Amino acid sequence: MDANTLEPAAEQAGHADQDVSLLHKMGYAQELSRRMGAFSNFAVSFSLICILSGGITSFQMGFSAAGGASIGLGWPLGSLFALVVAAAMAQIASSYPTAGGLYHWGSILGGKTWGWLTAWLNLLGLVFVVAAINYGTYDPFFRTLIAPMFGVKPDSLGWLDQTIFLTLITASQAFLNHRGIRITSKITDLSGYLIFVVTVVLVVSLLAYSPVKLDLSRLYTFTNFTGTDGGAWPKQTMAMAFLSGLLLTAYTITGFDASAHTSEETHEAARNVPRGIVGSVFWSTTFGYVMVCAFVLVMPDLGAAVKQGTGFFEAILAPIPTPLRIVIELLMFFINYACGLAAVTSTSRMMFAFARDGGLPGSKWLRKVNPAHRTPGAAIWTSAVLAIAATLYGDAFTVLSAGSAVFLFVSYAMPIAAGIFAEGRTWTEKGPFQLGKLSKPFAIAAVGGALILAYVGIQPPNEKVLYLIGGLLVVLLAIWYVGGVRHRFAGPPIAQPSREREQQLSLAEHEISAK
Secondary structure (H helix, E strand, C coil), X not given: CCCCCCXXXXXXXXXXXXXXXXXXXXXXXXXXXXXXCHHHHHHHHHHHHHHHHHHHHCHHHHHXXXXXXXXXXXXXXXXXXXXXXXXXXXXXXXXXXXXXXXXXXXXXXXXXXXXXXXXXXXXXHHHHHHHHHHHHHHHHHHHHHHHHHHCCCHHHCCHHHHHHHHHHHHHHHHHHHHCCHHHHHHHHHHHHHHHHHHHHHHHHHHHHHCCCCCCHHHHHCCCCCXXXXXXXXXXXXXXXXXXXXXXXXXXXXXXXXXXXXXXXXXXXXXXXXXXXXXXXHHHHHHHHHHHHHHHHHHCCCHHHHHHCCCHHHHHHHCCCCHHHHHHHHHHHHHHHHHHHHHHHHHHHHHHHHHHHCXXXXXXXXXXXXXXXXXXXXXXXXHHHHHHHHHHCCCCHHHHHHHHHHHHHHHHHHHHHHHHHHHECCCXXXXXXXXXXXXXXXXXXXXXXXXXXXHHHHCCCCCHHHHHHHHHHHHHHHHHHHCCCHHHHCCCCCCCCCCHHHHHHHHHHHHHHXXX
């Protein structure tokens, strides 16, 4: 039985007709397979956020900044920001439920140039996310925790082993995506349930078997660990250290745009996509907070934990009985794999949607849908190849994780910023999910927070992210002006659909269904 609520056939057909009608109104045919329900849409974002991935692999971003205060105080502050952004995005998603949501929102609310830039920033951030997630799956989960179970010493695994591992798992994630949204959503559904269960088991086990006397003051004590050997940050002031620590939450609680990117594969998208966005962020921040606080409370020595890097996690797991620890580690490895699977799903749908309107080089190829599986096969495999290429960079994880957080949240803020000016003017028709009087305050807070995050994210040692941003903007502007994209790229077909256009869309749907 599917994880989603079953409805009477007639009612399902009615919802399907409404979804297709709304998609036609925005100028697109129903080419992808619409098989996801409310829980599956929630699970794809919840699995991509995956507190058991970013909350562990990026934990030192927070802890080695301002110590326990970065966790006990910084996580709730960062979570509040993420919830505000999610709510503002959800309102727009409810109005325009299409694949590649942010690109369409930016174009419709701010014009095609704004949407084009939004799409590139979001797409680059998503490629970085796939790379960073799979890089983190390799170390610490495979290299440090799983490999020793089979007698393989972590120190014996070099760059070539890492590259082979990353290539194989990314390719397998692309293969599963290629085979259809049904199998992908079943895996992310299972991952969604497991994240809840494993987080609870992990926290209870850590607290039950820890030899350390619990001291809650650790969670609000400021300790400037910047500049410490093994830490993530060079020496900073306490204020800057606390801001830097917010990158832990920003990187962990990101990727919730996956719910929007799978809109065209979700039933009742105008209702279920906003719920998926907000719900995935709320539950991730709640369970994630309990988890990261437990990490701080069970550490035998805070100063030593900073110097251990990602090895801190292996150290705090040590007191747990071996059989239980092995089960937890194996389940976390699967969950992290599913996290990367969801990331490939999100990235490929964004690429497909942008290519559908001619926004990418090779758009005619990238926008193709596999008729057998109703998936954007070319976009899926291109996303995988780009993610593998990104992991070849030696200092991959630190730069990729910081870069993905900056690029994604800036791309989130761009359509939200456009909505501030469009609301009540060109944006007059909203969907079922509405913020009412909180709409503009939430939007302003989201944009302001994103700018602060971007500033923090380009500080040393992540100044390479600034080079990436600057280089990307120069290249994009050159393509836009010199390459003539501004003349060829029309943006989304947002004009009112004519009877002739309706016939074209219906014909396109019939052709792909008949193949």
